[in-house]
Amino acid sequence: MRILIVDDEPMMHDSYRRSFAPVDHAEAGSLSAMAAELFGDEDGDGGAVRAHEPAETFDCVHHMQGLDAVAEVERARADDTPFAVAFIDIRMPPGIDGKETARRIRALDPDVNIVIVTGYSDFSLVEISKVAGPADKIFYIAKPFEVAEIVQTATALSHRWESDRALKAAREQLSRQVVLLEEQAAELAANEVKAIHIATHDALTDAPNRLAFLRALAERAKQPGRFAVAMIDLDKFKLVNDTLGHLAGDELIREICMILQDAVPPGGLVARLGGDEFGLLFETPGEQAAEMACTRVVHACAVELKVLGHAVQTAASAGVVTAGEGDNRDPIDLIRRADLALNDAKRQGRGLARLFDESMDEGVRVRRRIETGLSQAIARDELALVYQPIVAHGTFEVVGFEALLRWHTTEYGPISPATFIPIAEESNLIHELGDWVLEHSLDVLKTWPGQYVSVNFSPRQFRRHNFVGYIIERCQRAGVEPSRLQIEITETAIFDDADRAAETLYRLRQMGFRIALDDFGTGYSSLYNIRKFALDALKIDRSFIDGMSRERESAAIVRSIVHLAQSLNLTVIAEGVETAAQVDLLRVAGASHLQGYHFARPLAEAPAREMAHARFVQVEPATGTHG
Structure with a gap:
């Protein structure tokens, strides 16, 4: 246990040396009792010496003036041999007094326990605590002191210092683990964002996929106002795949997706649902407006495109259904009804947009x-x-x-x-x-x-x-x-x-x-x-x-x-x-x-x-x- 003693009177240093000389078993028993009282240990050990064990050994460093003591604390910190307790006299002319000494030592070493040893009352404990706190690391002993009082104080505070250091180390370790967990959580969140994007976007067009479309539709169904759901299907797309190959088919899908994104009403969503099938979700004031919007989309798809050097005449058909405040807004059912309208458009000759009506839905019955x-x-x-x-x-x-x-x-x-x-x-x-x-x-x-x-x-x-x-x-x-x-x-x-x-x-x-x-x-x-x-x-x-x-x-x-x-x-x-x-x-x-x-x-x-x-x-x- 490293102890720092600062006092301008040589006789006091002699008293300290006698106090910290080896003690017999009876004195060791007193130390155990003191530690038990401080730490609440009914068995009387409390980390202190038991009566049948040797007394603690203290490594005492003595200084006559505050400035020397401050320099000693600085060296001890640099060498990783810090002091557990510092006994400081208040009056130490010339040089700095005990209050200033305590302040500077505390600034260098926040863990050391400081004991003010004085026969005078120049400063109150509150005054010293303000500059050398915290208050739970500042103690007073009056001069002249008893040997047992000094030794018991040094022993108890040294063990407390060890416990504080162990607790501090544990907290630092816990803090590092918390940082590590936060880093892992951030990595998980990044992986989640990437996984969600993969799960909700089409690999070919990077447009939202069926899962994202259903999610957006479910969210929109919770909001007031009328909206429209449309299903778009390319006409004779299989012919392009069969004659020009799947690479050409993929390129055509990408081109059509861009056309749909330009043609959908403002704020609308375009999703690739699979193959040559696309879904649209957009706001509409009524059924006729929704049908007209889909007709414009179908016309936008009726163009000639250059696909891998080949001229391809494209066309599409559409089916649309609207949902108002009192209508059935189940996402799956809305898509099903839009699909029924799409099938009717294809039966009517393709290249058309058809509005859903109940006569198309055997499913209702x-x-x-x-x-x-x-x-x-x-x-x-x-x-x-x-x-x-x-x-x-x-x-x-x-x-x-x-x-x-x-x-x-x-x-x-x-x-x-x-x-x-x-x-x-x-x-x-x-x-x-x-x-x-x-x-x-x-x-x-x-x-x-x-x-x-x-x-x-x-x-x-x-x-x-x-x-x-x-x-x-x-x-x-x-x-x-x-x-x-x-x-x-x-x-x-x-x-x-x-x-x-x-x-x-x-x-x-x-x-x-x-x-x-x-x-x-x-x-x-x-x-x-x-x-x-x-x-x-x-x-x-x-x-x-x-x-x-x-x-x-x-x-x-x-x-x-x-x-x-x-x-x-x-x-x-x-x-x-x-x-x-x-x-x-x-x-x-x-x-x-x-x-x-x-x-x-x-x-x-x-x-x-x-x-x-x-x-x-x-x-x-x-x-x-x-x-």
């Missing part, structure tokens, strides 16, 4: 029949649940099952959930269906040895009044622990009202429920938003899994999602796994859990129960490596 049948499905016992296992990657242990709803009608046979779920969502039947699914899922869960059941909740269910209380009441009635129910929601459900969703998810997590974000990567994700919500798992959409072996972009997106999840301590569940090769690629990417036909198709109640008790799935091993 089918929709009404489905809605009527769905309202009676429970009473007719037409609904059933199947369960698809979720397995841990590596061991293939079945950790849970996703409950999937099936509807088999007497009149029409099986109807896809992709057809009837959106209809139920819009007609409020979704609550009745959701209650049935949750009740039956929890009943079946009680027959499994320990797995959880994952139940999908639609945006409308998630936004129902007292959703948390509803879930808790259902689990209590079924006698099921919250940890065995995983609540699957889509990004649309939580980002429609982010603040309310964040509170709801937080309360669910507090109660012990598992939360999974379904179809991750296809909605409105961002690093900030995902970090904001209380989640347990991200489920990667099957479209990315399917494309991993063919497209670098899909593989890059999957890796980015996995890295993002790992940084946020979230589980990753890859959906739609159908081959051993995909299992291998997901192993390399780091996905923790898998789900798909490669392990099992959705199972009825009895086979699912057998698999739950078997615990492990037997599958073809994934071999080889994939970049």
Whole structure:
């Protein structure tokens, strides 16, 4: 322990030397008691010497004047041999007094503990603290002092100095780790921006793709005012590909995309949806104005272009639908109706723009029949649940099952959930269906040895009044622990009202429920938003899994999602796994859990129960490596 002693009286230095000479065991016991009192250590050790151990050894450096002491502190800091405690006399003529000495020492060494030793009261502790603070590192001892008082003070403050240095080092290490984490977060954010651009833009034209178009359409549907959705298709594009080759076809697509971007009404969006199909989204005051705007777009496409040295006469057809305040604004349905109008334009002779009307839509009649049948499905016992296992990657242990709803009608046979779920969502039947699914899922869960059941909740269910209380009441009635129910929601459900969703998810997590974000990567994700919500798992959409072996972009997106999840301590569940090769690629990417036909198709109640008790799935091993 390095101690600095500053006093202009030689006799005081002799007193200090006697005080810090080796002490016997009885004195060591006093030091332990002092340390225990200072540090609150009931056992009496407190980092100080125990009575049965040798006393502390102090390395004391003596100076008669303040300026010499200040120079000594500066040298000690430069040599990395700092002082733990400095005992300073207030009156030291000639030269600087103890107050100024303390101020300069503190400026050089912010960690040293300063003890003012004086028989006079020239300055108060407050005055000295103002220039040599902080106050918790300034102490007073009156002259004449007791040996034990000096030694105990030096011992306690030396150990405190060591503890402060260790704490400071730990804080610096923590600060460096925080900086590193912030750098990693910035890198993740940059990767996310790149991945999102790849996921939402067409590689050939760099125009927004189908995913971006659907996202923009969903956002516009939330706003007031009338807007139009148009589908544009090139006429006889296949002929260009067949006669001039795919390079010429690609060049023609790029040229047409630029023409559309120039011809779309101001503020409108042009997206390439695939092949020679484009989508337009723009503001319109009415149906006739929308049809006229599309007619101008079609005329703009009717030009002769030079494509790889060849003259190509181009033409296009268009179908358009508008949506006002009281109209159906479902993005998928708007695109479907615009497509119906496009097909009618092609039947009428091509090179035309057609406005959608209800006579084109057989789907409307089918929709009404489905809605009527769905309202009676429970009473007719037409609904059933199947369960698809979720397995841990590596061991293939079945950790849970996703409950999937099936509807088999007497009149029409099986109807896809992709057809009837959106209809139920819009007609409020979704609550009745959701209650049935949750009740039956929890009943079946009680027959499994320990797995959880994952139940999908639609945006409308998630936004129902007292959703948390509803879930808790259902689990209590079924006698099921919250940890065995995983609540699957889509990004649309939580980002429609982010603040309310964040509170709801937080309360669910507090109660012990598992939360999974379904179809991750296809909605409105961002690093900030995902970090904001209380989640347990991200489920990667099957479209990315399917494309991993063919497209670098899909593989890059999957890796980015996995890295993002790992940084946020979230589980990753890859959906739609159908081959051993995909299992291998997901192993390399780091996905923790898998789900798909490669392990099992959705199972009825009895086979699912057998698999739950078997615990492990037997599958073809994934071999080889994939970049």
